[in-house]
Amino acid sequence: MRNFADKLIEEVSRKNSALVVGLDPDLEYFPDYLLEDVDLSSDESIADAIFEFNRIIIDAVADEVIAVKPQLAYYEVYGSFGIQALERTIAYARSKDLIVINDAKRGDIGSTSAAYARAYLGKGTMAGDMVTVNPFLGSDGYMPFIQAARDNNKGLFLLLKTSNPSSHELQDLQLANGKVLYDMLAEEIEKLAGDSAGVHGYSYIGAVVGGTYPEEAAKLRRALPHSIFLVPGFGIQGGRAEDLSEFFDDKGNGAVISSSRGIIYAYRNQRSDWSRIVESELIRYVREEASTAKEQINAVRFHKATR
Numbered sequence: 236m237r238n239f240a241d242k243l244i245e246e247v248s249r250k251n252s253a254l255v256v257g258l259d260p261d262l263e264y265f266p267d268y269l270l271e272d273v274d275l276s277s278d279e280s281i282a283d284a285i286f287e288f289n290r291i292i293i294d295a296v297a298d299e300v301i302a303v304k305p306q307l308a309y310y311e312v313y314g315s316f317g318i319q320a321l322e323r324t325i326a327y328a329r330s331k332d333l334i335v336i337n338d339a340k341r342g343d344i345g346s347t348s349a350a351y352a353r354a355y356l357g358k359g360t361m362a363g364d365m366v367t368v369n370p371f372l373g374s375d376g377y378m379p380f381i382q383a384a385r386d387n388n389k390g391l392f393l394l395l396k397t398s399n400p401s402s403h404e405l406q407d408l409q410l411a412n413g414k415v416l417y418d419m420l421a422e423e424i425e426k427l428a429g430d431s432a433g434v435h436g437y438s439y440i441g442a443v444v445g446g447t448y449p450e451e452a453a454k455l456r457r458a459l460p461h462s463i464f465l466v467p468g469f470g471i472q473g474g475r476a477e478d479l480s481e482f483f484d485d486k487g488n489g490a491v492i493s494s495s496r497g498i499i500y501a502y503r504n505q506r507s508d509w510s511r512i513v514e515s516e517l518i519r520y521v522r523e524e525a526s527t528a529k530e531q532i533n534a535v536r537f538h539k540a541t542r
């Protein structure tokens with residue numbers, strides 16, 4: 236049966252891109268022209284600037300990426316106006332035929348997870364197509380997301396091996412049965428994903444695997460043949476393009492690579508006077524960076540496929 240992973244894989248193929256752009260809007264890195272008329276004491280005014288920034292980024296990269304990944308923290312910080320900026324961003328991305336992955340990292344006791352799942356995988360204005368889920372409360376914490384994804388033909392990514400430097404502190408813990416925690420979780424995910432594979436062989440139940448951990452990714456790729464990996468950590472966090480082949484399968488499928496700051500603030504690496512750039516320059520730097528990232532990813536994804 237077709238599922239959301241099929242749609243994701245077909246979009247990667249249609250656009251020849253496995254790149255996701257993260258929308259982590261931070262005023263500190265906005266060019267001056269975007270802040271000229273902003274009242275920095277007003278969350279409403281800031282939220283308008285955030286949406287405007289996102290709109291420009293989406294227009295700049297829409298042909299180069301398959302999805303946007305709003306990081307919810309950057310919207311929640313501005314309260315209800317921030318949430319409105321998120322809702323407008325989601326609607327705008329959808330109008331450009333982009334998949335929306337809400338990076339929410341939600342997870343709670345079952346009843347609360349069910350409410351989160353309705354919010355992010357239901358039909359409301361904050362709902363995207365996929366959501367990141369924290370599975371560390373156990374199966375009653377993540378099953379409501381799986382049910383909601385199945386019922387609404389959407390998808391999710393369970394945190395498995397995250398990109399941050401201290402992810403080993405808990406995720407790599409050796410258990411009494413001799414297994415490592417993330418390997419154990421991978422076994423649980425595969426039981427669910429193996430039963431819900433779509434026509435391209437992948438489930439709508441994916442996993443987050445950090446681009447900073449290619450060795451672990453190689454092992455997890457074998458353990459999870461039915462789960463698409465959402466791979467953050469590429470670029471600014473140190474994940475290297477040449478290591479990304481470990482995240483893909485032999486057909487060049489099975490992973491989407493996310494980059495936030497490296498793309499949306501690309502102008503900061505190009506110009507020491509970046510704060511003074513005008514809109515046409517912002518668009519050019521961001522588009523060029525997205526195009527470069529897409530090509531770098533394609534080089535390794537297809538390299539593995541033909542090896």
Ligand SMILES: O=c1ccn([C@@H]2O[C@H](COP(=O)(O)O)[C@@H](O)[C@H]2O)c(=O)[nH]1
Pocket residue numbers: 257259306338396397398399443444445467468469470471472493494495496497
């Ligand atoms: O393991 C994880 C899970 C999520 N993230 C999120 O992705 C972006 C990364 O931003 P960059 O600017 O590309 O470093 C950010 O929103 C994180 O919260 C992650 O980095 N690692």
